[in-house]
Amino acid sequence: MARREMCHVKQLKTVCPHDCPDTCSIIATVNEEGRVVTTKGDPDHPFTRGALCSKVLRYPERVHSSERLLYPLKRTGPKGSGQFERITWEEALDTIVSRLREETARYGGETVYCFHGSGNMGVIQMNAHVPFFHKMGASQGRGDLCSPAANEGWLYTVGSLVGSRPESVAHTDLMLVWGSNMASSNMHMLAFFKQAKKNGAKMIVIDPYRNRTAKQADWYVQIKPGTDAALALGIMHVLVAEELIDRPYIEKYTHGFEELCATLPDYSPEKVEAITGVSADDVRKLARMYGQARAPFIRVGIGLSRNRRGGMSVRSIACLPGLVGAYHKKGGGAIMFTSDAFPKNMDVLARPDLLPEDTRVLDNVRVGSNLLHVQNPPINCFFVSGGNPAITAPDVELIRKGLTRDDLFTVVHEQFMTDTAKYADIVLPATTSFENFDVFKSYGHTYMQKVDPVIAPLGEALSNRELYCELAKRMGFTEDVFTLSNEELALALFPTIAADEVKRTAFLAGETLELIDFDTVFANGFATPTGKLEFYSEQMLRDGYPAVPTYREVEQEEGALHLLTPPAHYTLNSSFGAVDKLREQEQRPTLQVNPVDALAQGIEEDGWIEAYNERGSLTLWAKLTEDVPPGVVVAEGVWWTQHTPDGKSINFLTSERLTDMGWGSTLHDNRVSIRKEA
Template identity: 70%
Template structure:
């Protein structure tokens, strides 16, 4: 038996340090690292069972070639040499006939390590392939926050233990940010209160001192209503505003339109609650706002984040111990990302495609079509919006598709060549976090299962197969670390601590705003000249949008036990999650003849899926919630929830609008296949 430290690679702000127990080359158990200052010995319900994911019967262990029809999932085993030779040959033929922009790589966050997550970039830049912009996750949040604050920095997450008022705005922290929530519970022992603002009463909202339900997508209006009350009642820090902010006179004038009564009409939050919330915020000693990614996944997403992030500027919260706000901590990691991106390898400017619109990109024949598709770190058949169009695109006979994957997912079924990928326990990487400030190194815990290869091993090997001689295609992976983090070479103490696997910080986030904000003006910007130049309103505002047809607003947040599609290969976690469910208010169900829990049809103009209706008053009327993205085999009609979501883009950042869709519901008699 031996103990090995590693890191959780999944898309979660906590980026936990893991202590793995290994016996005879096999992972026996996983526990949280008690020595890590953020993990503090605790793991979530998913990662505590990580060995079951590593050894899942759904793991892919060998390269495969398709022998059946696309989507049928029939393959034959081949060698890595055969696979790489065929891929290289098809790439050369395709580029000669259709040009290099007919090649496109769809990447996801299947591995959050800095190297493995980005290892494909040099290869496709050198190839001259089409590039992608935006992603399914949070680009609108990045852009919106940066317009106000200037960089992806905020208050230290651990400092929430010193707050007296914690606003959790659109984040189910109990499921996806449990360690920061644990720090707040230390403040709660001293009388601090937690207010949760969310469209439904999730696990975190059930722990709140006050839960405020809000209509989806109207967050900016509520923030503006709070600002209206704060200014009107003098609950602002005028000295702080004059020293650290820009544009307060313009903001103050614009707030006249956002009376609590008007905000109630927009958000559904009673006017008296708007006033109470603003007063609690303005009178708090050190209020702290934790903003969730889900807020950004709508056509108003970027502006919503931009607007909420203005609130601390009115009360001086960023400079109060235990106060401020946090979106991401990504800016606390000074990284030379060009060392792994290698845009210098681009032979010329190439076309840019919206990653969120994969189905459209595959089906759009009006421009040069995609002829070779690579999928790495993602399961787009399930996770992409407008999933029906994605599937239709992957069925094209003239499309050559390569999927590098750990599991036999829905997307793998459409591949021509399947390549087995390592888990993070089987490869080297370096991890930053977007929810804390500690850099971590992860050495392999066990050898790769079967013939699995890491992203870095795959794309460097494929580069050599294509005849590329640049150093990035032969550099040992550990040497790349010094290119990414020059400070690890110049600081002997940091270098030694990193080499020894210790947790280190490269930037003191406590000093992030000591001398102002990293915006063009050096101040927190209520008024942003850059936004005006970019074609956006320069002041925070509530954007009106046209609603599509449908009776209910659909939300698709992560599931507690299976996250998105990442843990669908762990049977015990699927069982804990139960069945693919739509949570609906009893009133919304009753008017459609649905009087009790049971299977229903959920539909809109993009298609229909069958889900188990759970009638609950934890969902406000007019809203419906489907947590998680289930593998098709585990649904009654083999259809994913994202068949119903649109590939519309966010207002800024080219992100997904996965929380901005309308649906209708009706009865059905379907059952799961195993029932």
């Protein structure tokens, strides 16, 4: 296949492709040899304003890492051994197509299954596999590791994935950061709040552990994991009881206030204290600060949704601004995602019309069970795109067992020899976002941007779209989604851009664009069935959920400690494992443990310990700290197993259990015990 030639350029704009709400615009400096030598923030971007995180400042080291995969590979040793030999693209593609035809002839299309992750968040490259597997009639997936429960909870209440403009937090007088470590994962919005702080605004952080953001707060409220809905309902109880509400707003813009009020006696501050660990006095103080603020703003994190009460927790928090009218106040309201700020026609790319009716749907979170236990037909062809489930998905031991099946044919399209790639039969080299065309929208701000490659693909790497268009050609698929140019596809995806000459010209030039007026998203009400913010939801009732916000207890598994697995500061998921300097800054796989819990096991100082539960055990460095409360332990980040002392990742300890809604992961809802290392 012909390679694309690059012109010699000095500086080009591109966008960070990783799973982060800030979606930073980047200026990449490229030398005459076609290497990216530096990355810096784009000062012209309205939201990121020239700042980059420590991860992306080192992006040239990732792009040009000596560990990059450059050529197709075929497995020569046992699965998981990492033993491969180089082959040609012709051999790789012929092998894949031959196996697909063989297995689908025997079992039908549902024997094929693709796990896709969020390694590249570009609209085109992230979804390039979808029409191919629709045409194949492959088993479909529902839910994901990230935020489906959060999405559902918000949508039932607000109606669309929008909220208050993130930059407007500069005008707030009180910001609640609820379950989000913004200093590590949303630094640009935090910078806007610092403008408000200069004018006297206060920041309250609600989180189970004292993370980097909590250490910057005016008041840190420590909450038991998974009890966020109860705290939100306790705040509502006080707001209503003390008339700290906006009744005209409630009448005009909300639905179901009386039904909500009927439940609030169950959530007195004293009852909420028993559930959440937040004292009754602090529940009242928090509610009064919120109710008396001029324009309170809530930044809702998605981590709190990754448990069996996650969707209802997000729904409950999303109701709070409706009681005080904050969604319509400058500097007030709430934001979780901005995803629906970009009207698009995804059917153009996904082509759902190609998918046979009644195609089987599997839970994406349950990778191990899908590979080991699904029958009629079994999964015999497994593709991985933009993900590393062998360490990032729950119950890794189950996944490893599935990946070692002799009859499973696995194809991994990757930039590095990840833990998952080591189990593949065929490994294909993938471009980075610096080497391919894409369109980036954000889920944390309102700007989108088209990017062209800033360097030529390294080695023989192909983009996701190139790969699946080539496979489609060899399979005899003739639909135009496999033949349109990237720019044609991009314009078809965003018809409001295609129809507006000014926007189209700016888009094709790589300028940042807004597609809607985000300041007026609630001007005519909410995108719910009633057109109002729904305290009471008939749709939830039809879907089998309580119609109003509710807190419920769940049965706990064995284990003395509640395990949380939030992102690390210097890495993101498993995407930066090849950048030595970033890994060195994280130091080692660490478990933050309260000294009280450590002492109970005879652990008196920092050092290697064993964490274990019914799913397995692994070795972690115990960091004794009062940043975590008794009964809770925290392991930040996911480490490549080649960098761990025992070849295991934290997700050996997490469960395949699903969230209360949306079929999401419960990565923050697991129990473990600890002991001295043997």
